[in-house]
Amino acid sequence: MTRRPAALVLSSLTALVLIAGCGGAGSNTDCGLDGCTITFPRDGAAAVSVLGIEAKLVGVNAGTAELEVAGQRITAPVGGETQAEGFTVGVERVTDTEVVVRVRP
Numbered sequence: 001m002t003r004r005p006a007a008l009v010l011s012s013l014t015a016l017v018l019i020a021g022c023g024g025a026g027s028n029t030d031c032g033l034d035g036c037t038i039t040f041p042r043d044g045a046a047a048v049s050v051l052g053i054e055a056k057l058v059g060v061n062a063g064t065a066e067l068e069v070a071g072q073r074i075t076a077p078v079g080g081e082t083q084a085e086g087f088t089v090g091v092e093r094v095t096d097t098e099v100v101v102r103v104r105p
Contacts, residue, residue, distance in 0.1 A: 035088075035104025042097055050103050053085065057099055065091045065099050 026046030047056035070085035081090035
């Protein structure tokens, strides 16, 4: 009987860590159990810490975002996804003012 409450507490703590594990200056993050959505300003250098890794926007060229995720430099087109250090990284949209990226385990 003690296993069930312990498992529930552990699950709740894991969820809180994942949700609280997003943040960074110069950007907006929205995290849930299935990953984090990051809105980077298109100009300027912004980096965030999400899910225990650092993600930053390096630049945008012709609808393709260049990012650095967990120390690995990647590129992904709008609507596309790629892998970086065990995470799936997708670019949801690029506008004149922002780049929206989704990072999930």
